[in-house]
Amino acid sequence: MNLLLLEEADFTAADRAVLSDRRFTHMQDIHRVAVGDSLRVGRLGGLMGQARVERLEGHEAELSLSFDQPAPAKLPLTLILALPRPKMLRRVFQTVATMGVAKLVLVNSYRVEKSFWQTPFLAPEAIRENLILGLEQARDTVLPEVIIEKRFKPFVEDRLPAIAQGTLGLVGHPGNHPPCPRGVNQPVTLAIGPEGGWIPYEIDLLGKAGLAPVQLGERILRVETAVTALLARLF
């Protein structure tokens, strides 16, 4: 936790907050804060700044707050991701928030196991919790937008063309394709497939929506590693 992220309910005044949950435990056990200590703090969806520990007792801490710094810019990116397996999904939410993805679309694909859609990690509060862990890691305050599309074809045919329009549209896909471009200066729409990859029909449909296949070399990466590697190369 490189940033203590505050929500509206934590504020007792414009410049005061009281904490008693996971964040309080973390401040005590990991940061071992004392009265008078300073911490980096952010307001969810707002500015970042400094907190001073004013009072520390039993099960709560009171902080005085000042906010003066904007959150880092998001990547100009819509990431379309075939739903990963649940264990991976949790880390992907964190990674996507840490890396600064603006918008994430989770989509079905032929090689996504049906059971993956049953995971509790897709519940709105679980998504939010993991995105917040990612923001705390990165020092960011702004939640990425997350959209869930359980049907591939209607999403790719009806909604993806409008998302991809005016952006560099790419699909990460192993094979004899151009290498993924480096250091681009424009908005990107990037699709990353499931373990085992997109099937040819899906690549065709993504192509018609404006997304061209690019590759990262011979090595097959786990989904989470592929997300980080493609974003680090693109931006």
Add this chain to the structure above:
Amino acid sequence: MNLLLLEEADFTAADRAVLSDRRFTHMQDIHRVAVGDSLRVGRLGGLMGQARVERLEGHEAELSLSFDQPAPAKLPLTLILALPRPKMLRRVFQTVATMGVAKLVLVNSYRVEKSFWQTPFLAPEAIRENLILGLEQARDTVLPEVIIEKRFKPFVEDRLPAIAQGTLGLVGHPGNHPPCPRGVNQPVTLAIGPEGGWIPYEIDLLGKAGLAPVQLGERILRVETAVTALLARLF
């Protein structure tokens, strides 16, 4: 497991192998192979090729083998990593092997907790197991070299200058430094710090050994994410 990786003990002849362990279970449960099926196969430290399932019974499978393809090239990189916390370390071994790092040096740092050195994941057989998982993911057969340096100063003063000589020497370090270069065409020696970063004394010493600080932007990445992001950007 995108590659079935065979060791000398698995071979019953130059072109035959019998399997009965984790790899056999994986072939049955995940790949659901039948007699006559083909699988991608590699010889640890050697060539890759195809296996055909010749016999499948009870608790073992017999494969006929042909090898004709070299493993993908390694990155021309020595990665020096402050020892991560155990949970992260396991994934870092896998990621390092998957990404194709040639040589990994795990080193102490002021902000590495002493208890991290006690982890069972540093036992040679545990290191090997996780590197092999990473090779199976990537489709590679060649284990990265792993070196463990429990003392920072003697390593950085006495041995690092020879490693860094003739390479592009870099330290990933947040702050007002040049951005990490993209798409380099030369060997690299790259050091990545612990959670919380290197301390100034360590940055000084790494600098004297030929490693200059570079940054990846405002966002603070987890160690595993930083490794992937820096490698994807460099190569």
